[in-house]
Amino acid sequence: xxxxxxxxxxxxxxxxxxxxxxxxxxxxxxxxxxxxxxxxxxxxxxxxxxxxxxxxxxxxxxxxxxxxxxxxxxxxxxxxxxxxxxxxxxxxxxxxxxxxxxxxxxxxxxxxxxx
Amino acid sequence: xxxxxxxxxxxxxxxxxxxxxxxxxxxxxxxxxxxxxxxxxxxxxxxxxxxxxxxxxxxxxxxxxxxxxxxxxxxxxxxxxxxxxxxxxxxxxxxxxxxxxxxxxxxxxxxxx
Numbered sequence: 001x002x003x004x005x006x007x008x009x010x011x012x013x014x015x016x017x018x019x020x021x022x023x024x025x026x027x028x029x030x031x032x033x034x035x036x037x038x039x040x041x042x043x044x045x046x047x048x049x050x051x052x053x054x055x056x057x058x059x060x061x062x063x064x065x066x067x068x069x070x071x072x073x074x075x076x077x078x079x080x081x082x083x084x085x086x087x088x089x090x091x092x093x094x095x096x097x098x099x100x101x102x103x104x105x106x107x108x109x110x111x112x113x114x115x
Numbered sequence: 116x117x118x119x120x121x122x123x124x125x126x127x128x129x130x131x132x133x134x135x136x137x138x139x140x141x142x143x144x145x146x147x148x149x150x151x152x153x154x155x156x157x158x159x160x161x162x163x164x165x166x167x168x169x170x171x172x173x174x175x176x177x178x179x180x181x182x183x184x185x186x187x188x189x190x191x192x193x194x195x196x197x198x199x200x201x202x203x204x205x206x207x208x209x210x211x212x213x214x215x216x217x218x219x220x221x222x223x224x225x226x227x228x
């Protein structure tokens with residue numbers, strides 16, 4: 001079974017509008033971390049935002065926020081006021097267990113921002 | 116630039132040759148990770164180090180792959196007897212052991228002809 005599922009291979013959004021990218025995860029661990037990374041065409045993975053499994057509030061970081069629903073095992077990324085530079089691949093990832101290093105990534109969603 | 120650096124950025128080799136990649140982490144970070152990313156996929160974990168100790172290896176890391184971090188600073192990833200299926204982007208990341216967040220380098224793109 002997939003540990004991280006991103007069901008949207010591609011998304012379009014109009015500039016200045018908000019967009020939600022979906023991610024569901026599967027783990028039996030009580031302690032885990034959830035991440036979103038952006039990968040532009042240049043290839044570098046850019047860290048965006050993190051949510052710990054014990055965090056009670058949804059994480060926010062500038063124009064990025066998470067809609068973390070623990071019972072549903074989902075952590076959707078919301079990008080507000082989309083900009084042309086937001087066009088990229090977006091990856092959801094999970095770190096299982098406490099103190100472990102390995103990240104498990106989803107297959108990604110390609111976001112295209114239209115002017 | 117104090118980010119993660121990787122060299123070379125691109126490598127083209129013939130099948131059967133050996134290749135070695137280098138990663139220099141963010142200087143204060145004691146953890147270093149290697150991932151492989153093929154076209155259209157998310158990165159897949161290969162291995163990681165805490166200081167000079169290799170703490171975890173993926174089953175993806177066959178006998179032809181070896182990684183080292185001899186002094187707990189930079190790391191090398193060597194692929195022996197390359198195969199066409201090894202063509203991929205090899206990504207390095209680093210972090211503090213007390214933090215979950217991994218910061219990635221620009222990657223080394225390997226093409227095996």
